Amino acid sequence: MEDTAVAVHPEKKQMNNLKRGLTAIYVIWLREFKRFWRDAPRRIGSFVQPLVYLFLLGTGLQAAFKVFGGGQTDYVTFMFPGIVAMTVLFTSVFSAISILWDREFGFLKEVLVSPVPRSSVALGKIVGGATTAFLQGLVLLALAFLPNFFGFSLSTFGKCLALMPVILLLSLGMTSLGVAIAANMKSFEGFPIVMNFILLPLFFLSGAMFPLQGLPKWMDVLTKLNPLTYGVDLIRGIALKGVDIGGMMNPLQGLSRDVVSKIPPEVITALKNSMPVSSEFKAQAFPVWLDVLVLLGFSTVMLAIAIWQFSRQE
Amino acid sequence: MDNSSIVEVEELVKKFENTTAVDGVSFEVKRGETFGFLGPNGAGKTTTINMLCTLLKPTSGRASVNGYDVSARKNEVRESIGLVFQDPSLDDRLTALENLEFHTYIYHVPKDIRGRRISEVLNMVGLSNRADDMVNTYSGGMKRRLEIARGLLHYPKVLFLDEPTIGLDPQTRNYIWDYITDLKKREEITIFLTTHYMEEAEHCDRIAIIDDGKIITLDTPEELKNGVGGDVIRLKTEDDGKAYEILQGEYPGIEIIREPECLCFKKEKGEDFIPNFIRNFPVRINSIALRRPTLDDVFLNLTGREIRDEGADSLSGLRQMRDLGKRKK
Structure with a gap:
């Protein structure tokens, strides 16, 4: 007994700190993941909810557009990338509630009193939450292969691959936001209220549910200030690349490519200008580099804030 | 076992907004001893433990554990101690084994001894056959035992037990104490515990009695009880009147109370006193009873x-x- 005790402490203490930090992140991540995986209702529920939004709300709104004269817009397809973004946003942010559960049930004490740096604990929580959000994003993404969306093709596969890092980055940023707020809260009933207060405006102003076009000036400014706008823009840009979801104002709607190519360009321009609203739907409103830059910046800043806020608590 | 101190506390103070929970506490815990904090609820026991465990920052004063200052060398202190909190701190959606594995990771127990150490501590608290069960299927006593096992995993120098048997039934409480006594035999460890059960404090080598944030006395349970002024002896004789007079003559300075059926007096080290007393007392004794002070x-x-x-x-x-x-x- 005595000789092992000696072996554990003085000698092995030289084990470098980075390795220890990473071990801690890994084991905290592992615990989060195990808890998520064992909770079947949570797993299934969080997958079903976005489907409800997509198929019930999406189909309903699409019908509404027809009633109001919207024509051929494929709203469900438009909404699909938005729903992927929504799922990632909400799952990420609310995963941080585990910090409050751990506080309530005492497990947080076990972690906080251990010789693990607080930053590792925060990172473990963030990576853990982001993993669950990422996985749910992936499950939804798999729907893209359905024939009513993009169909089973190499291009769909490529899109999914391209979307993975975007979803992961967004998950990390949003989980960090959740952790930063959870670190400052003592009661876990208050968390959803505060989170919804912050998250709903961010969500509605992000363009996940409707295109950010033709909005009043004040709202347009707000959407441009919202970092999530750029994340959603990137997701939709990638997902809807080369997909025609039909613009309600497109005068060439329904014409085949052969026919369109025979019409002189001046005529097309004239036709478009003659329509009541001249703007055409754009899947991606901002350049890709700007989207990527804002998303990277947002996630990095949120990560730093989360670690700082979590380490601050006594 | 050397006799140096492993916990040193000097004039430790903790003030909360408008109360002083710990008010200038000083004491030392010797290596290898079982040291107890005894006092009523709200006396400042948990606050003191939390400061020693680096969970709370002292308002003033100084404390060190295993030679490391609790404010300046938090990580070294944390590596030196095992903790069992007053409130449960297990993840009950994991199995017992998973809880222990988690602990070995965050306390950097080297890979090659993890498995062996885990089965060792599980054995010690008699939970080996339940290792793969979810903790939420455990009873209160089993959870407590698992927490004690967990606190020992990383070979701590000091094990802190904050009210280790609170909320448990008397039988389970005895089990827990059997495990703790057994543990003292197996591992070289110092135990620091708090309790408000007097019977529990009896298990300690030394006790600090704490009230209202201050230590009012500190000694071995024996000495503390001797300090009360001796054991209570109740004597019944053939002739209480005569016995009373003889007692007064032979032991001046002892207060003897005449009760209707018997005589009552306090005598230090009563168990040494009684045999001689019975042998030499001239009046015939019907019965004699000794009650130790608690x-x-x-x-x-x-x-x-x-x-x-x-x-x-x-x-x-x-x-x-x-x-x-x-x-x-």
């Missing part, structure tokens, strides 16, 4: 209150209500 007598003597008197109980009741309220908020 730690409650010690507390009563020093504060004029009992440890579990009305005040303390209603206060702890209030505290529970407040905690419930907090949970509901």
Whole structure:
């Protein structure tokens, strides 16, 4: 007994700190993941909810557009990338509630009193939450292969691959936001209220549910200030690349490519200008580099804030 | 075993907004001893432990554990100690084994000894056959035992037990103490515990009695009880009147109370006194009884209150209500 005790402490203490930090992140991540995986209702529920939004709300709104004269817009397809973004946003942010559960049930004490740096604990929580959000994003993404969306093709596969890092980055940023707020809260009933207060405006102003076009000036400014706008823009840009979801104002709607190519360009321009609203739907409103830059910046800043806020608590 | 101190506390103070929970506490815990903090609820026991464990920052004063200052060398202190909190701190959605594995990771127990150490501590608390069960299927006593096992995993130098048997039934409480006693035999470890049960404090090598944030006395349980003024002896004889006179003549300075059926007096080290007394006492003795003073007598003597008197109980009741309220908020 005595000789092992000696072996554990003085000698092995030289084990470098980075390795220890990473071990801690890994084991905290592992615990989060195990808890998520064992909770079947949570797993299934969080997958079903976005489907409800997509198929019930999406189909309903699409019908509404027809009633109001919207024509051929494929709203469900438009909404699909938005729903992927929504799922990632909400799952990420609310995963941080585990910090409050751990506080309530005492497990947080076990972690906080251990010789693990607080930053590792925060990172473990963030990576853990982001993993669950990422996985749910992936499950939804798999729907893209359905024939009513993009169909089973190499291009769909490529899109999914391209979307993975975007979803992961967004998950990390949003989980960090959740952790930063959870670190400052003592009661876990208050968390959803505060989170919804912050998250709903961010969500509605992000363009996940409707295109950010033709909005009043004040709202347009707000959407441009919202970092999530750029994340959603990137997701939709990638997902809807080369997909025609039909613009309600497109005068060439329904014409085949052969026919369109025979019409002189001046005529097309004239036709478009003659329509009541001249703007055409754009899947991606901002350049890709700007989207990527804002998303990277947002996630990095949120990560730093989360670690700082979590380490601050006594 | 050397006799140096492993915990050193000097004039430790913790003030919260408008109360002073710990008010200038000083003591030392020797390597290898079982040291107890005895006192009513709200006396400052947990606050002291939390400062020693680096969970709370002292307002003033100095404390060190295993030679490391609790404010300046937090990580070294954390590596040196094992902890069993007053409130449960297990993840009950994981199995016992998973809880222990988690602990070995965050306390950097080297890979090659993890498995062996885990089965060792599980054995020690008699939970080996339940290792793969979810903790939420455990009883209160089993959870407590698992927490003790977990606190030992990383070979701590000091094991802190904050009210280790609170909320458990007397039988389970005895089991827990069997495990702790057994543990003392197997591992070279110092135990620091808090309790408000007097019977429990009896297990300690030394006890500090704490009230209202201050240590009012510190000694071995034996010495503390001797300090009360001796054991209580009740004597019944053929002729109490005559016996009374002889006692007064032979032992001046002892207060003898004449009760209707017997004589009552206090005598230090009563167990040594009785055999000689019986041999030599001229009046025929019908019966003689000796009652050891309890730690409650010690507390009563020093504060004029009992440890579990009305005040303390209603206060702890209030505290529970407040905690419930907090949970509901």
